[in-house]
Amino acid sequence: MELDEYLPALQRADARFAEAAAAAVLASGWGARVPGCPGWSLADLVWHLAEVQRFWAWVVRTRAVDRSAYVPPHRHPDDELLGYVAARSAELETALAGAGPAERVWTWAPQQDVAFVLRRQLQEVTVHTVDVEQVVGDVRPIPPAVALDGLDEWLEVMVPAALPDGPPADAHPVVLHAVDADAERTLFPGTKPFPIAALTGTAGDLLLAVWRRAPLDLLTVDGDGLQAAAMIGLVRLE
Structure with missing residues (x-):
């Protein structure tokens, strides 16, 4: 934005x-x-x-x-x-x-x-x-531009804040593909040669997943979904 x-x-x-x-x-x-x-x-x-x-x-x-x-x-x-x-x-x-x-x-x-x-x-x-x-069970879509910017903020600001010393040794990359924004982002890029999983959905659904407001089964998961959830779970903010 x-x-x-x-x-x-x-x-x-x-x-x-x-x-x-x-x-x-x-x-x-x-x-x-x-x-x-x-x-x-x-x-x-x-x-x-x-x-x-x-x-x-x-x-x-x-x-x-x-x-x-x-x-x-x-x-x-x-x-x-x-x-x-x-x-x-x-x-x-x-x-x-x-x-x-x-x-x-x-x-x-x-x-x-x-x-x-x-x-x-x-x-x-x-x-x-x-x-x-x-x-009340009435969640409306998040505008794609806002959601993608939120995903960027989570990666650029929240991940370093939660992990100031960098990703742990057992971290694996997770690819985040936002179909409605035609954009792809990666959690923990460069930590291993290949990503553990790719998660595909709207930018809003991806944003809610990384903020633990929506389960990963709301997304299309290619790879190890349990490990992808564990990688997202490493980013804990009080």
């Missing part, structure tokens, strides 16, 4: 999250369990996204170069959460609209700029929207 595509995509993703959350509350209630986030209720998930967006809005708005001055919010009652998360989404969108992508801000990654926040927050709300939609 180009830099100027992220903010409009984030705005669309925020709107989709808000719509999905309202529908899930109506259908299942705030106490409904979230399949993709074990131990979380729907209220926990909505509060989490609101907290995350509030924090990154503060980082961008203040051009913070560290996070020590940030004051976390108090948990809001469930009946206020839909309005609260909508306000935090708008706050984040406004902060990002007023900042240049190259401006320096604190992040937890080597890339310390607003562009990182744009990308990360688009992917944050994209995956959590699917979490909400799974509560």
Whole structure:
């Protein structure tokens, strides 16, 4: 994705999250369990996204170069959460609209700029929207460009964050083929002469698989599916 595509995509993703959350509350209630986030209720998930967006809005708005001055919010009652998360989404969108992508801000990654926040927050709300939609069993497709960028971010940012010393000695490459984006990516390239498996599906299904929101049997697996799942399982982020 180009830099100027992220903010409009984030705005669309925020709107989709808000719509999905309202529908899930109506259908299942705030106490409904979230399949993709074990131990979380729907209220926990909505509060989490609101907290995350509030924090990154503060980082961008203040051009913070560290996070020590940030004051976390108090948990809001469930009946206020839909309005609260909508306000935090708008706050984040406004902060990002007023900042240049190259401006320096604190992040937890080597890339310390607003562009990182744009990308990360688009992917944050994209995956959590699917979490909400799974509560009521009505998951809509992720736009291919957003999903492929999310897959790239997972490979470029999340894999090194989870494995800062590089892949373990027993790692094998896994090929990820996104049919709707006409693109191919590889997890752990160069670790062995041949990939252990190739996984084929939409970019969205691949993204959900690597984030453990969808089983590999949703994909076409050529090779050792159990070992492919084990390779993806090496990438653990707390």
